[in-house]
Amino acid sequence: MKEKVNIIVMVDAVGALSDRTLHNGNLSLIDDSTAGSRHQGTPDLVTAVVPGQVVHWTPIHVDVQTPVEIQSIEFLSGAAVPPPAETAPEPASDWTADEAAPGGTAGEPAASYPVASYPVEVPVPAVDATASNGFKNGDLLVWEGVVPYDMVPGVPYRYRLSLKLHEGPNSVLYVDSPALLRV
């Protein structure tokens, strides 16, 4: 087993900002896992991992003078922790037939919780980890973590990958499609 799996996040920042989406070929995810990842080169990358491995995400911009940073990586939850009441989506309306159908392929827990997915609450560090001289610098963050042993095998753990392209109200774009899969 490899000790570390690298996921490279390649971004066409100008394309993404003008399209206002990370799709249309503006985002490409690649990893170096040897355990059988799928959908390499697309925003739907499923990275095959084993517990104890360190997963490390690195953003790369195709135009070297555009700022591209990872804003957050939030694993999407199928149940358990409910979101705050005021932001809670309506489970009934959010749970469409489209989403229900493929759940059957995803092992026992996923299929049996008919609720919308939402990001896991990540404990917010006491100090802003991006604070730099009165500005926020996303380049300070290292996006890596250890694959836990209680991860359920064979079930894709999708995550919301949010990217920050420069600053301003429209600078953050995200995809919910990539996943980690314990093999």
Next chain:
Amino acid sequence: MAQQHGIIVLFDVENALRTRSLDGNTYWFDNMKFLGSTGVGTEHLETIVPGTYFLDGSQATEQVLNWLPAALGSIPPTVPRNYLAEQGRAEERRTLDELAALNTEGGVNEADVKRLQEQVGTYAEDPGGRGFTAAKVLDVTGKATSSSDAYNYPAPVITDITGQAVAEKIIYPAQYGSPDMVYDGWYWAATVDTSRPGVYPYTLHVQLHELVKRNGELVWESVDLTCESSLKIITDPKRNGFTGAGLGVLPLPPVPAPAG
């Protein structure tokens, strides 16, 4: 990933040649205002260079600076390099055709000849310089001109970068060959040692070209001038994006979301 710095230096060439100084004749612009550059668009730019280091103290991000000179009131630097030569040649072909037309009509009007003479324009010599100035003198619209004050200045050329930031080995500037012909195939760039925070001034050495009359001939003569800017180097520790501190276990939910 940290982006590279672009630093545009815009020169008021005409005014700089007249006053023989770049004081008040440069406008600096970089892409780092959102991280703390100050004086963007003015003569007093202080470019922020936000360095990072790992917890063991080693430098984590390599910062790269790129200088991009431009001239006020010139043909934009983004047109192809052969634009001036092509324009000059087209102008000559047109004049030759018109000259031939004059002959066939028999009588030659002196006013026509004078007009064609002006249309041909003027060639300026470049005494021992680079080839790009040894060309027809064109105005900013790309038309040949023999007027002594309507011409297009050659692009300013950075010839060196010196000063405290270089002497103290904060930046390592060099001129690089490049397939990008916008800057004549050459550009200045530097890498930065961000381990010693502080404000470090540096001096840009620039060559402008002035059209002068010498022995009845027009000649491009080089004029070397300097201008100053500064870099503000800061450095911060890298932290883990999930924990805000060191490496930890990935925050996976007890139950993953169903396939989307």
